[in-house]
Amino acid sequence: MIDGLQAAAFDALLARTGGVVLLIIDERLRILRAGAEAARLTERDVADLEGMSLIAAFGSAGLDAVCREAATSGQPRSGEAELGRAGSERAFAIEVVPIPHSGAFVVALRDVxxxxxxxxxxxxxxxxxxxxxxxxxxxxxxxxxxxxxxxxxxxxxxxxxxxxxxxxxxxxxxxxxxxxxxxxxxxGETTLVIEALDPDVVLNAVAGRIGPVAQRRGIGVVRSGPGEHRVRAAGDAGRLGQAILNLAHNAVKYSHPGGEVRLAWEPRRDRVRFTVADDGIGVPEAHRERIFERFYKVDRARARDPADEPAHETLGGSSGLGLAIVRHIAEAHRGAVGLESVDGRGSTFWIEVPVAGSAG
Amino acid sequence: MTDTDPMEPRLRREHGNLRSVFDEAMSMVKDDVLRLGALVESALERAGRALQERDIELADQVRWDDAHVNELQRRVNQEVTTAMALQQPMARDLRELLALYHAAAELERMGDYAVNIAKLAQQLSDEPEAPLLPQIPQMERLCREQLHDAMRALVDVSEEAARAVCARDDELDALYNSVYEASMDLMAAHPDRVRQATHMLFAAHHLERLGDRVTNIGEDVVYVATGQVEDLNA
The missing domain is CATH 1.10.287.130 (Signal transduction histidine kinase, dimerisation/phosphotransfer (DHp) domain)
Structure with a gap:
C-alpha cells in the first residue's frame, strides 16, 4: 500500500497540477486518495471519495475498463472516457500508471x-x-x-x-x-471600414437589390423605419449591406408566393437593429440555436432542391454558409445576430451593430 | 499485516472477520451493478447518437455490446446467489442483496431497449433524411440523467434522491405524449413520412419504458432504505 512518503509526494503533486484530476487507486479499483478536482468532477467530498470504488464514484464504464486493464497487467494504460453529470459529460484522457511495489496506481484525468x-x-x-x-x-x-x-x-x-x-x-x-x-x-484579415451610416440608406440599397428577385417570385418587399431621425449606425457599408442582403435572400427563398418580406430598422439602446421578416415556412425551434453555424441546414431536403429554383436565378443561401457569414459580419462589427420564428408561420432575423459614436 | 493470534476463534482466523467477508461480497455485487448501469448509460448515449446522426456502424456497436450487459447480469445473479447461500444475510443486508438482484434485471432490460433504439436508428437510416422530432433527443438525455441519478441514489442508498428520480418520470411521460401527438400530425400532413413517424414513435416508446425501469430502481433504493415496498410510478 502507499506509505506516508508516497502520500506526501502525491499531495505535493496535487498542489501543483491545477485542472488535472488525480487519484490513487488500489488493484481492486478502490480510491485510496483523491484530489479536489476529483471531488469537483464527481460532486462529492474528498473524504467520501476515499474508500469508494471507482465505478461508484464516477459511474463510467470506460474509466473502469482502462483502470482494470492496468490493474490486471500491472502496466501503464491510457484511454479516454466521457465523465461528469449525464447530459453534460466532458471527454477526459485517462492515464493509469502503477506505483512500483505498492499495488497502487496513479490515475490522471485530463479534460480534452x-x-x-x-x-x-x-x-x-x-x-x-x-x-x-x-x-x-x-x-x-x-x-x-x-x-x-x-x-x-x-x-x-x-x-x-x-x-x-x-x-x-x-x-x-x-x-x-x-x-x-x-x-x-x-x-480577421478583413478590415472593416467603419463609417456612420444612415440606416435608411443601408436598407434602401438592400431593397434595391432584392426587389427584382422577389418580384419574379411574386413576393412583395416592404420597407419601414422610425421616420425622421438622426441615428447613424457604425458599420462597413459593403459588409453590413451584404449581411442584410443574405438575410433578405433567405426570406425570399423561404416565402410562399404572394408573401411579403419586411425590411425594417429601429434604435435599441446603443445599437441599431435591422430586421428582415417573412411569413414563410419558419424555423423549427430545435434548429434555432444552431442555424448560424457553418453548413447547418434545417432540412437538407428542402434546403437545396433545384426544382425550387427558377433557372438563371442564384438566390444564394443554399450553400449553408450564408448565415455563418452574417454572424461573422455582425461579430466583426461587435454586434449580434438572432432570430425569432414561429414554425410554419415565418421568421424574423435581426442583426445589430453599434450606434455611431457609442463606446461599443 | 497483523500476526495470527492463536487465541482468536478458528472460524475468524480462517475467514477473517465474517462481517468484512460479507461486506466484501456485497461491495463486489454493488460495483458490478453499477458497472451494468454505466454500460447501459453508454449504450443509450450511443443509440441516441446513432439515431440523430444516422450512424449505422455505431448502432451495430450498440447491438454487439449488449452481450457484455447480459454477461454482467449473469455474473451479478451468481454473486448474489452465492452470497445468500454462504452468508445467509438478514434484514437490511438481505434487502440490499435482493434489491441489487432486481436492479440488475431491470438494467438488463434497459440494455435491450437501447438495442431496440439502435435497430430503429438503422431502419430510419434507410428512409429519406428527415429531421428527428426534437423531443426524442430530449427524452434520451433525460433518460440518461435519470439513470445516472438512480445509480447514484443506489451508491448512497439515498431515499430522498431515489424519490426525486421517481418524481421526475412525469417529465418523460409528458415528452412521450408530445411525441405521440407530433408523430400523428406528421403522418397526417406527410403520408410519405408515415414510416419515419412510426419509427420515431417507437423510439420514444422504448425511452418511455426505459424511464419506467429507472423508477423501478428508485423503488428498490427506497425498499433498501426503509424496508417498505412502494409504487412510486403511479
Missing part, C-alpha cells in the same frame, strides 16, 4: 473536451464541403457526358443542358466565393 470539439467541427467541415462541392460537380460531369454522347446534336436539349451547366457553375462559384469570404472574415 475542447480539443474534441475542435476536431469535430473540422471533421464536419471537411465532410460538408466535400459534399457541397461534389454535388454540382457530379451534375456538370453528367450533363457534359450526355452532351458528348450525342445530345449536342439536338439543339433544344443542348441549350437546356448548357443552361443547367451554367447554373451549377454559378452555384459552385458562389460556394467558393462564400468560402473565401468566410475564411477571410473568420481569420
Amino acid at each position: 473536451s475542447p480539443l474534441r470539439r475542435v476536431e469535430r467541427v473540422r471533421r464536419d467541415f471537411v465532410a460538408n464541403i466535400s459534399h457541397e462541392l461534389r454535388t454540382p460537380l457530379a451534375s456538370i460531369k453528367l450533363l457534359a457526358e450526355t452532351l458528348n454522347a450525342g445530345a449536342i446534336e439536338d439543339e433544344a436539349t443542348a441549350r437546356d443542358f448548357v443552361t443547367q451547366i451554367e447554373r451549377e457553375t454559378d452555384h459552385l462559384a458562389q460556394l467558393v466565393d462564400e468560402l473565401l469570404d468566410l475564411s477571410l472574415i473568420e481569420s
Whole structure:
C-alpha cells in the first residue's frame, strides 16, 4: 500500500497540477486518495471519495475498463472516457500508471473536451464541403457526358443542358466565393471600414437589390423605419449591406408566393437593429440555436432542391454558409445576430451593430 | 499485516472477520451493478447518437455490446446467489442483496431497449433524411440523467434522491405524449413520412419504458432504505 512518503509526494503533486484530476487507486479499483478536482468532477467530498470504488464514484464504464486493464497487467494504460453529470459529460484522457511495489496506481484525468470539439467541427467541415462541392460537380460531369454522347446534336436539349451547366457553375462559384469570404472574415484579415451610416440608406440599397428577385417570385418587399431621425449606425457599408442582403435572400427563398418580406430598422439602446421578416415556412425551434453555424441546414431536403429554383436565378443561401457569414459580419462589427420564428408561420432575423459614436 | 493470534476463534482466523467477508461480497455485487448501469448509460448515449446522426456502424456497436450487459447480469445473479447461500444475510443486508438482484434485471432490460433504439436508428437510416422530432433527443438525455441519478441514489442508498428520480418520470411521460401527438400530425400532413413517424414513435416508446425501469430502481433504493415496498410510478 502507499506509505506516508508516497502520500506526501502525491499531495505535493496535487498542489501543483491545477485542472488535472488525480487519484490513487488500489488493484481492486478502490480510491485510496483523491484530489479536489476529483471531488469537483464527481460532486462529492474528498473524504467520501476515499474508500469508494471507482465505478461508484464516477459511474463510467470506460474509466473502469482502462483502470482494470492496468490493474490486471500491472502496466501503464491510457484511454479516454466521457465523465461528469449525464447530459453534460466532458471527454477526459485517462492515464493509469502503477506505483512500483505498492499495488497502487496513479490515475490522471485530463479534460480534452475542447480539443474534441475542435476536431469535430473540422471533421464536419471537411465532410460538408466535400459534399457541397461534389454535388454540382457530379451534375456538370453528367450533363457534359450526355452532351458528348450525342445530345449536342439536338439543339433544344443542348441549350437546356448548357443552361443547367451554367447554373451549377454559378452555384459552385458562389460556394467558393462564400468560402473565401468566410475564411477571410473568420481569420480577421478583413478590415472593416467603419463609417456612420444612415440606416435608411443601408436598407434602401438592400431593397434595391432584392426587389427584382422577389418580384419574379411574386413576393412583395416592404420597407419601414422610425421616420425622421438622426441615428447613424457604425458599420462597413459593403459588409453590413451584404449581411442584410443574405438575410433578405433567405426570406425570399423561404416565402410562399404572394408573401411579403419586411425590411425594417429601429434604435435599441446603443445599437441599431435591422430586421428582415417573412411569413414563410419558419424555423423549427430545435434548429434555432444552431442555424448560424457553418453548413447547418434545417432540412437538407428542402434546403437545396433545384426544382425550387427558377433557372438563371442564384438566390444564394443554399450553400449553408450564408448565415455563418452574417454572424461573422455582425461579430466583426461587435454586434449580434438572432432570430425569432414561429414554425410554419415565418421568421424574423435581426442583426445589430453599434450606434455611431457609442463606446461599443 | 497483523500476526495470527492463536487465541482468536478458528472460524475468524480462517475467514477473517465474517462481517468484512460479507461486506466484501456485497461491495463486489454493488460495483458490478453499477458497472451494468454505466454500460447501459453508454449504450443509450450511443443509440441516441446513432439515431440523430444516422450512424449505422455505431448502432451495430450498440447491438454487439449488449452481450457484455447480459454477461454482467449473469455474473451479478451468481454473486448474489452465492452470497445468500454462504452468508445467509438478514434484514437490511438481505434487502440490499435482493434489491441489487432486481436492479440488475431491470438494467438488463434497459440494455435491450437501447438495442431496440439502435435497430430503429438503422431502419430510419434507410428512409429519406428527415429531421428527428426534437423531443426524442430530449427524452434520451433525460433518460440518461435519470439513470445516472438512480445509480447514484443506489451508491448512497439515498431515499430522498431515489424519490426525486421517481418524481421526475412525469417529465418523460409528458415528452412521450408530445411525441405521440407530433408523430400523428406528421403522418397526417406527410403520408410519405408515415414510416419515419412510426419509427420515431417507437423510439420514444422504448425511452418511455426505459424511464419506467429507472423508477423501478428508485423503488428498490427506497425498499433498501426503509424496508417498505412502494409504487412510486403511479
